[in-house]
Amino acid sequence: MTRFRAVPVDEARAGTVLHDDVRDAAGNVLLARATVLDGAMLRALARRGVATLLVVADVHHGDTAQDHLAAERARVRARLAYLCRHAGDGPANGKLRLVVEQYRLAGLS
Structure with missing residues:
Protein backbone atom coordinates (compact mmCIF):
# COMPACT_ATOMS: atom_id res chain seq x y z
CA MET A 1 0.00 0.00 0.00
CA ALA A 57 4.75 9.90 0.51
CA ASP A 58 6.78 6.75 0.14
CA VAL A 59 7.38 4.13 -2.49
CA HIS A 60 7.13 0.36 -2.05
CA HIS A 61 8.01 -2.80 -3.96
CA GLY A 62 11.16 -1.37 -5.52
CA ASP A 63 9.40 1.51 -7.25
CA THR A 64 11.36 4.74 -7.28
CA ALA A 65 10.79 8.23 -8.58
CA GLN A 66 12.86 7.13 -11.60
CA ASP A 67 10.42 4.25 -12.20
CA HIS A 68 7.53 6.72 -12.15
CA LEU A 69 9.41 9.06 -14.47
CA ALA A 70 10.09 6.22 -16.91
CA ALA A 71 6.41 5.26 -16.81
CA GLU A 72 5.37 8.86 -17.49
CA ARG A 73 7.79 9.06 -20.43
CA ALA A 74 6.30 5.84 -21.83
CA ARG A 75 2.81 7.32 -21.38
CA VAL A 76 3.83 10.46 -23.30
CA ARG A 77 5.26 8.39 -26.16
CA ALA A 78 2.17 6.17 -26.31
CA ARG A 79 -0.11 9.20 -26.37
CA LEU A 80 1.87 10.76 -29.23
CA ALA A 81 1.76 7.50 -31.16
CA TYR A 82 -2.01 7.47 -30.76
CA LEU A 83 -2.40 11.12 -31.78
CA CYS A 84 -0.18 10.66 -34.83
CA ARG A 85 -1.61 7.31 -35.94
CA HIS A 86 -3.16 8.74 -39.14
CA ALA A 87 -0.43 11.28 -39.95
CA GLY A 88 1.54 9.05 -42.30
CA ASP A 89 5.22 8.21 -42.42
CA GLY A 90 6.50 11.22 -44.36
CA PRO A 91 9.70 12.96 -43.27
CA ALA A 92 7.88 16.15 -42.24
CA ASN A 93 5.50 14.21 -40.00
CA GLY A 94 8.41 12.32 -38.48
CA LYS A 95 10.26 15.55 -37.70
CA LEU A 96 7.16 17.16 -36.22
CA ARG A 97 6.48 14.16 -34.00
CA LEU A 98 10.11 14.13 -32.83
CA VAL A 99 10.01 17.83 -31.92
CA VAL A 100 6.72 17.44 -30.04
CA GLU A 101 8.06 14.37 -28.22
CA GLN A 102 11.24 16.17 -27.21
CA TYR A 103 9.22 19.16 -26.00
CA ARG A 104 6.88 17.03 -23.90
CA LEU A 105 9.67 14.89 -22.47
CA ALA A 106 11.78 17.94 -21.59
CA GLY A 107 8.97 19.07 -19.30
CA LEU A 108 9.34 15.88 -17.28
CA SER A 109 12.99 16.22 -16.34
Whole structure:
Protein backbone atom coordinates (compact mmCIF):
# COMPACT_ATOMS: atom_id res chain seq x y z
CA MET A 1 0.00 0.00 0.00
CA THR A 2 1.36 3.40 -0.97
CA ARG A 3 1.07 6.15 1.59
CA PHE A 4 0.20 9.68 0.66
CA ARG A 5 0.35 13.11 2.14
CA ALA A 6 -1.24 16.46 1.42
CA VAL A 7 1.16 19.10 0.14
CA PRO A 8 0.38 22.76 -0.64
CA VAL A 9 0.93 23.42 -4.36
CA ASP A 10 3.47 26.14 -3.62
CA GLU A 11 5.56 23.65 -1.59
CA ALA A 12 5.40 20.76 -4.08
CA ARG A 13 8.54 20.04 -6.08
CA ALA A 14 9.18 18.80 -9.60
CA GLY A 15 9.50 15.01 -9.59
CA THR A 16 6.73 14.56 -7.02
CA VAL A 17 4.26 11.80 -7.94
CA LEU A 18 0.51 12.36 -7.63
CA HIS A 19 -1.34 9.86 -5.46
CA ASP A 20 -4.79 10.90 -6.74
CA ASP A 21 -6.25 12.73 -9.71
CA VAL A 22 -6.20 16.51 -9.46
CA ARG A 23 -9.62 17.93 -10.29
CA ASP A 24 -10.97 21.42 -10.81
CA ALA A 25 -14.04 22.81 -9.03
CA ALA A 26 -16.33 21.26 -11.67
CA GLY A 27 -14.81 17.81 -11.16
CA ASN A 28 -12.83 17.72 -14.40
CA VAL A 29 -9.51 15.86 -14.21
CA LEU A 30 -6.63 18.29 -14.59
CA LEU A 31 -3.88 15.73 -13.96
CA ALA A 32 -4.20 11.97 -13.55
CA ARG A 33 -2.91 10.00 -10.59
CA ALA A 34 0.67 8.72 -10.91
CA THR A 35 1.68 11.78 -12.94
CA VAL A 36 5.21 12.94 -12.22
CA LEU A 37 4.91 16.68 -11.70
CA ASP A 38 7.14 19.23 -13.37
CA GLY A 39 7.49 22.95 -12.79
CA ALA A 40 5.09 23.95 -15.57
CA MET A 41 2.38 21.67 -14.17
CA LEU A 42 2.80 23.12 -10.69
CA ARG A 43 2.57 26.68 -11.98
CA ALA A 44 -0.56 25.82 -14.00
CA LEU A 45 -2.22 24.22 -10.98
CA ALA A 46 -1.48 27.29 -8.88
CA ARG A 47 -2.99 29.55 -11.60
CA ARG A 48 -6.13 27.38 -11.59
CA GLY A 49 -6.52 27.84 -7.86
CA VAL A 50 -5.57 24.32 -6.77
CA ALA A 51 -4.34 24.70 -3.20
CA THR A 52 -3.36 21.18 -2.11
CA LEU A 53 -2.17 17.98 -3.78
CA LEU A 54 -2.24 14.42 -2.52
CA VAL A 55 1.19 13.03 -3.36
CA VAL A 56 2.98 9.73 -2.85
CA ALA A 57 4.75 9.90 0.51
CA ASP A 58 6.78 6.75 0.14
CA VAL A 59 7.38 4.13 -2.49
CA HIS A 60 7.13 0.36 -2.05
CA HIS A 61 8.01 -2.80 -3.96
CA GLY A 62 11.16 -1.37 -5.52
CA ASP A 63 9.40 1.51 -7.25
CA THR A 64 11.36 4.74 -7.28
CA ALA A 65 10.79 8.23 -8.58
CA GLN A 66 12.86 7.13 -11.60
CA ASP A 67 10.42 4.25 -12.20
CA HIS A 68 7.53 6.72 -12.15
CA LEU A 69 9.41 9.06 -14.47
CA ALA A 70 10.09 6.22 -16.91
CA ALA A 71 6.41 5.26 -16.81
CA GLU A 72 5.37 8.86 -17.49
CA ARG A 73 7.79 9.06 -20.43
CA ALA A 74 6.30 5.84 -21.83
CA ARG A 75 2.81 7.32 -21.38
CA VAL A 76 3.83 10.46 -23.30
CA ARG A 77 5.26 8.39 -26.16
CA ALA A 78 2.17 6.17 -26.31
CA ARG A 79 -0.11 9.20 -26.37
CA LEU A 80 1.87 10.76 -29.23
CA ALA A 81 1.76 7.50 -31.16
CA TYR A 82 -2.01 7.47 -30.76
CA LEU A 83 -2.40 11.12 -31.78
CA CYS A 84 -0.18 10.66 -34.83
CA ARG A 85 -1.61 7.31 -35.94
CA HIS A 86 -3.16 8.74 -39.14
CA ALA A 87 -0.43 11.28 -39.95
CA GLY A 88 1.54 9.05 -42.30
CA ASP A 89 5.22 8.21 -42.42
CA GLY A 90 6.50 11.22 -44.36
CA PRO A 91 9.70 12.96 -43.27
CA ALA A 92 7.88 16.15 -42.24
CA ASN A 93 5.50 14.21 -40.00
CA GLY A 94 8.41 12.32 -38.48
CA LYS A 95 10.26 15.55 -37.70
CA LEU A 96 7.16 17.16 -36.22
CA ARG A 97 6.48 14.16 -34.00
CA LEU A 98 10.11 14.13 -32.83
CA VAL A 99 10.01 17.83 -31.92
CA VAL A 100 6.72 17.44 -30.04
CA GLU A 101 8.06 14.37 -28.22
CA GLN A 102 11.24 16.17 -27.21
CA TYR A 103 9.22 19.16 -26.00
CA ARG A 104 6.88 17.03 -23.90
CA LEU A 105 9.67 14.89 -22.47
CA ALA A 106 11.78 17.94 -21.59
CA GLY A 107 8.97 19.07 -19.30
CA LEU A 108 9.34 15.88 -17.28
CA SER A 109 12.99 16.22 -16.34
